[in-house]
Amino acid sequence: MKTPAADIQLPLYRLFAAVRQLDRQAGHQTVDMPSYFLLLETLQQGYGFNSQDELLLLCEKLWLKPHHRNNPVLNREVLHRLFRETVDIPFHPDTAATAPTAAAPGTPPPPTYTPPTLPPSQELPVPPSRQDMEISRKSGFFSLHIGKAPARGTPESQLATTLEDVLNAPSWLLKSTCFPVAPRRMEQHFRSLRFNEKSDARQEIDMDATIAHIARNGYFDHFAMKRSSRQTTRWTLLIDNSDSMAAFSAFGEEMAHIIRERIPGNKGTTLYFRNVAAEQLYTHRQQPGFMPWDRFIRAPAKNILLFSDAGAARGFYNEDRIINTVQMLEDLKPHKVAWLNPMPKHRWDGSSAEMIAQFCPMFEIAEGSPDEMAHVISLFKSKIARNA
Amino acid sequence: MHTPLRYTGESLKQTQTVARNGIAQQLHPYIPAPDLVQAVNLAMLLERPLVLMGEPGCGKSLLAKAVAHELYGNDLFQHYEEWPVKSTSRARDGLYEFDQVHRLRDATASSGDVTDMERYIHFGPLGKAFKSSTAHNKRCVLLIDEIDKADIDFPNDLLNELERMEFDIPEMKLDATQANAGTVRAHFRPVVIITSNSEKDLPDAFLRRCLFHYIEPLDEGTLREIVSARYYNEATTTDPLLDDALHMFLQLRKTIQAEVLSIGKNISTSEFLDWFSALKHFSDQESPGSEAPHVQRMVVEVEKLKARDMRQVPFHHILFKNIHSVLRFHENAGR
Numbered sequence: 043m044k045t046p047a048a049d050i051q052l053p054l055y056r057l058f059a060a061v062r063q064l065d066r067q068a069g070h071q072t073v074d075m076p077s078y079f080l081l082l083e084t085l086q087q088g089y090g091f092n093s094q095d096e097l098l099l100l101c102e103k104l105w106l107k108p109h110h111r112n113n114p115v116l117n118r119e120v121l122h123r124l125f126r127e128t129v130d131i132p133f134h135p136d137t138a139a140t141a142p143t144a145a146a147p148g149t150p151p152p153p154t155y156t157p158p159t160l161p162p163s164q165e166l167p168v169p170p171s172r173q174d175m176e177i178s179r180k181s182g183f184f185s186l187h188i189g190k191a192p193a194r195g196t197p198e199s200q201l202a203t204t205l206e207d208v209l210n211a212p213s214w215l216l217k218s219t220c221f222p223v224a225p226r227r228m229e230q231h232f233r234s235l236r237f238n239e240k241s242d243a244r245q246e247i248d249m250d251a252t253i254a255h256i257a258r259n260g261y262f263d264h265f266a267m268k269r270s271s272r273q274t275t276r277w278t279l280l281i282d283n284s285d286s287m288a289a290f291s292a293f294g295e296e297m298a299h300i301i302r303e304r305i306p307g308n309k310g311t312t313l314y315f316r317n318v319a320a321e322q323l324y325t326h327r328q329q330p331g332f333m334p335w336d337r338f339i340r341a342p343a344k345n346i347l348l349f350s351d352a353g354a355a356r357g358f359y360n361e362d363r364i365i366n367t368v369q370m371l372e373d374l375k376p377h378k379v380a381w382l383n384p385m386p387k388h389r390w391d392g393s394s395a396e397m398i399a400q401f402c403p404m405f406e407i408a409e410g411s412p413d414e415m416a417h418v419i420s421l422f423k424s425k426i427a428r429n430a
Numbered sequence: 431m432h433t434p435l436r437y438t439g440e441s442l443k444q445t446q447t448v449a450r451n452g453i454a455q456q457l458h459p460y461i462p463a464p465d466l467v468q469a470v471n472l473a474m475l476l477e478r479p480l481v482l483m484g485e486p487g488c489g490k491s492l493l494a495k496a497v498a499h500e501l502y503g504n505d506l507f508q509h510y511e512e513w514p515v516k517s518t519s520r521a522r523d524g525l526y527e528f529d530q531v532h533r534l535r536d537a538t539a540s541s542g543d544v545t546d547m548e549r550y551i552h553f554g555p556l557g558k559a560f561k562s563s564t565a566h567n568k569r570c571v572l573l574i575d576e577i578d579k580a581d582i583d584f585p586n587d588l589l590n591e592l593e594r595m596e597f598d599i600p601e602m603k604l605d606a607t608q609a610n611a612g613t614v615r616a617h618f619r620p621v622v623i624i625t626s627n628s629e630k631d632l633p634d635a636f637l638r639r640c641l642f643h644y645i646e647p648l649d650e651g652t653l654r655e656i657v658s659a660r661y662y663n664e665a666t667t668t669d670p671l672l673d674d675a676l677h678m679f680l681q682l683r684k685t686i687q688a689e690v691l692s693i694g695k696n697i698s699t700s701e702f703l704d705w706f707s708a709l710k711h712f713s714d715q716e717s718p719g720s721e722a723p724h725v726q727r728m729v730v731e732v733e734k735l736k737a738r739d740m741r742q743v744p745f746h747h748i749l750f751k752n753i754h755s756v757l758r759f760h761e762n763a764g765r
Contacts, residue, residue, distance in 0.1 A: 072638040089475055102473050107637040108483055108628065111644060226631040227515070229582055247531045253537055253544075262538040298680060304582070 048096075050129065054081065057128040064116035069227075072107045075283040080104060080385050098125050120258045160365065229300045231419050235345065236273040244270040275345075277301050278310035278377075282350030283327055284317045291327070293407075294349050310344055320365040339373045344424045353394030354385035364397045364409075371401050380405065380418045434475040435621065439467045441500035445657055448499070450507045460489065460496035460650055469643035472499060472636035476641065479574075479622035480593060481632070484645030487698025492627040494573035497621060501571065509562065511620075512573045513555035515625075517540040519580045521587030526614075528601050547602050553614075560595060560616035570620040578626040585636040593639060595619055647683070648699055650676055661710050662701070671713050674735045675706050681747075682741060685754065692752045705748040709735065714742035 058078045059120040065073040084090055089098040092232075102121060110116050173407055251266035279301055281294045313323035313333060323338055325331040353363050371379065381404040383395060388398045390404075399405065405418055439462040446457045462470075470493070471730035473480035482490040498506040514525050514737060529550040537544045553561065559570040591597045597618040624640065626632065648656070653676060658667040679702045686696045712728040731744040740759055743749060751757045 063754065070634050072634045077638060084472075084476060087475065094549075099468055103469055103643065104476075106495075107642050108481070108626070108632065109637075140594045226582070226633065230633075232580070247535065251448070253530070253534055256534070256537045262534075296465075329471055 050085070051082070053099075053129045054078075057124055058105075060102075060124050060128065061116065061121060064120065065110075068115040070112050072109075072267055073105045079261060082224070086414065094129070095124075095356045097129065098122065101125060110373065123138070143369045185329065194387070212343060225296050225300060228297060231302050232275065232277055232305050234301060234419055235275050235277070235422055237275075239274045246270040272307055274307040274309055276307055276309050276343075278344045278346045279312040280319060280323070280346055280348045280350075281312065281314050281327075282317065282348075283324070284350075285312040286351055286353075286355035287349075287384070290349075290351070295327075297347075313338070317350075318363060319368065319370050322323075335373070339376065344377050346374060346377050347418065348379060348402070350381070350383065351384055351385045351395065352381065352398045354390045356384060357389070357393050359392070359397065360394045363394045367394070367398050368401050371398075378422055379403075380422065382418065384408065434471070435567075435569065437467060437474065437497050437500055437736065438612060439496070440498070441503075442496045444663065446499065446504075448504045448506060456733060457499060458492075458658055459476070459657050460492050460494065461659070462489075462496070463646070463648070463652065466493070466541045466643060466645060469641060472532045473623075473641045474621055477619040479624050479697055481626060481637065481640045481642045482645060483626050483628055485647060487695065487700030488629055488645045488647060489699060490645060491573060491575050494571055494623040497623070498571035501569075501621075506571075509568060509720065510571050510573075511555040511559045511562075512575065514575045515577050515580045515584070517579050517581075519584065521584055521591070522554075524554040524574070524588070525597050526554055526557045527552045528599075535689045547599075547684050556572045556591065557597070557614055559620040559622075560597075563616045563618045563620045566618050569618050572622045574622065576625040576627060577624050578629040578632070581632060582630060582633075585632050589636060589639065592622065594616050651681060653679075653702070654697070656699075657703070657706055663705065671709060671732075671735070672706070674738060675702075675709055676741070676744065677738055679705070681738075682743070682749065682759070685725060685740065689758070693758055694752050695755070697749050701749055701751075705745060708745045708748060734738060 044396060055078070058073070058081070062073040065071065075086075079101060081090075085097075090100045098121075102118065106116075106118060106121060130254070245267045248266045248268040251268070252262075254264055255264075256262050275391060279294075279298055281298065283291075287294070297405060301308055301310065311325075313325060314327055317321055319335060321335050322332040325333060352367065353360055379400070379402055381397075381402045383390065383404050383406050385395065385406070385407045390399060393405070403417075439460075442457060444459060447454050448457060449455070451731065452496045469480060482493065484490055494512070495506065498510040502509045507727045529552060533550045543549075555572060556574075560574040562568070564765055597614055599612045599614065653668060653671065657672055657676075658664045661667075664721065679697065683697055686693050690696065709732055712725070712732045715725060715729050719728075734742045734744045743759055746756070746760050750759060
């Protein structure tokens with residue numbers, strides 16, 4: 043006779059697989075296999091078998107995290123809908139009665155489940171987003187989720203109730219959270235380039251050395267001092283503020299915000315240009331102030347992150363742009379430069395970006411490879427190592 | 431296997447007085463929503479930390495004491511630790527601090543055995559919680575309050591400790607005479623409740639080891655129950671003052687919610703309770719004629735509530751905390 047656990051195991055795994063897939067699409071990795079095993083172990087202890095609501099609550103608490111609140115890809119509504127579609131087995135008193143209950147004191151812990159393997163022909167549940175994602179992919183925004191941004195304070199019940207609703211919503215606002223690199227991950231990447239900078243002027247007590255000195259001499263006569271140090275970074279952002287970058291302005295501003303506000307001790311700044319940086323850089327998106335290009339390139343060496351589509355959005359070669367950009371990169375040679383291109387890599391082909399990428403390490407912000415940012419960091423770390 | 435600890439939310443329905451370090455402290459009624467009760471029970475069953483979010487003042491931090499009170503009654507503070515996180519907090523602060531200055535003084539004055547490292551270890555809230563969770567029915571309730579205030583790497587630095595429920599003290603390792611010196615281990619997992627005001631995102635690696643619950647604003651019935659228990663010592667009261675206050679509060683909340691972009695912060699439950707406390711205090715005063723003038727003014731102020739007019743909110747200073755809400759609701763603003 044099949045146990046209720048066996049009845050429910052496959053639907054639950056399908057639900058888990060779907061939720062995990064959506065979590066990845068939302069740019070996170072919080073739904074993992076251990077959480078699925080924990081779910082099964084909890085069922086073995088007898089919790090979750092009494093009603094669908096109880097099981098749903100268990101799934102919700104294990105899988106939904108703060109960033110899923112109001113997330114258009116995976117949220118409470120989506121989980122509830124997937125649950126209703128996937129875990130469609132009757133719950134009745136017999137089920138609860140025959141469910142594996144909490145083991146008696148002294149009995150060994152229940153054996154660990156192995157995840158059910160699906161036959162090759164049996165595909166995992168594919169969330170309805172797949173088709174829409176395909177369409178998006180063909181239209182060039184394969185790495186972005188283009189969703190309706192909920193107004194601040196919108197009650198959850200007024201958000202789209204199904205995944206299909208969400209993906210079909212006719213809205214083209216790209217929030218920074220729509221990108222597969224979460225702001226938090228960006229912050230971590232930026233911070234990972236911190237290094238200790240010794241201060242020439244400030245000193246602090248070296249307690250370990252002082253105590254070691256006392257232990258050696260048997261008396262205290264002075265404090266051992268050491269140069270104080272503080273952590274710093276050298277990030278400078280150059281953001282292309284041209285029309286073709288309008289859709290990515292929120293992402294650029296998020297990066298600028300992180301570098302400005304959340305990286306303490308950063309010795310760099312954010313500057314703007316249009317298409318190609320030449321005579322001057324702007325200190326603000328709306329261009330009220332500027333910095334001469336010559337002064338910028340002659341400043342001490344920096345890690346410069348260029349954020350521009352490099353002409354990929356236009357989709358054709360622009361000879362002037364390529365020549366001017368190569369000249370710009372030549373000017374920037376004293377510095378370490380990486381290029382972050384918000385357009386997907388396959389859209390670079392046949393455009394100015396394809397040529398420019400030959401002169402500068404260019405990275406995309408792509409779904410499935412959020413660690414592209416990590417490549418940027420590796421590049422800059424090599425610079426730090428060389429300087430050291 | 432032990433029967434999981436159980437929280438019903440029933441134990442703190444009246445104000446209780448308990449002793450903390452010999453000083454009497456009041457615990458006000460805490461009436462949790464059913465889904466919050468389930469979330470706490472799940473966290474205790476799965477032995478995972480529970481991350482709580484919600485509007486400021488919705489009762490996130492108070493939950494830990496309520497759980498500890500239900501589990502341990504008036505002895506709750508023997509099994510309760512609180513770690514109020516600050517912007518300067520480091521993960522190690524919660525584990526232990528090594529008193530280098532004390533050791534330096536001892537070394538200088540030759541007044542103590544500087545090799546006895548234990549004398550210089552001061553355990554933090556997490557360290558104390560590990561040490562005091564000595565039995566299943568003595569699991570410490572640990573509140574890590576406002577974790578989002580700390581540096582972005584702070585939660586990551588706690589990952590190992592919260593998962594393995596042990597940590598090393600390198601300074602103690604120097605003392606080779608003691609076996610197992612330098613490792614503090616929790617024999618039973620404490621009940622860990624973590625609150626956040628979402629000022630910073632928490633890392634995925636941290637979140638996937640926790641359960642998450644968002645505390646929704648309380649509905650009218652629960653608010654009525656809380657106020658009745660706290661101010662009237664009754665299950666439900668029929669005081670018209672409460673009816674008027676609840677009506678006004680819910681109306682204001684709804685309006686601010688609709689205009690949140692222009693007004694900003696909404697009114698929280700804790701602000702409502704403070705506000706009602708003032709209303710109740712002055713409505714309980716004797717007839718206006720027998721009081722000092724400033725008290726009379728307050729009593730008259732309370733009378734305004736009967737009009738249920740959002741432009742005449744008595745003691746509006748308690749509810750409105752920014753200029754936008756004052757301009758929006760206070761009739762004399764800007765004059």
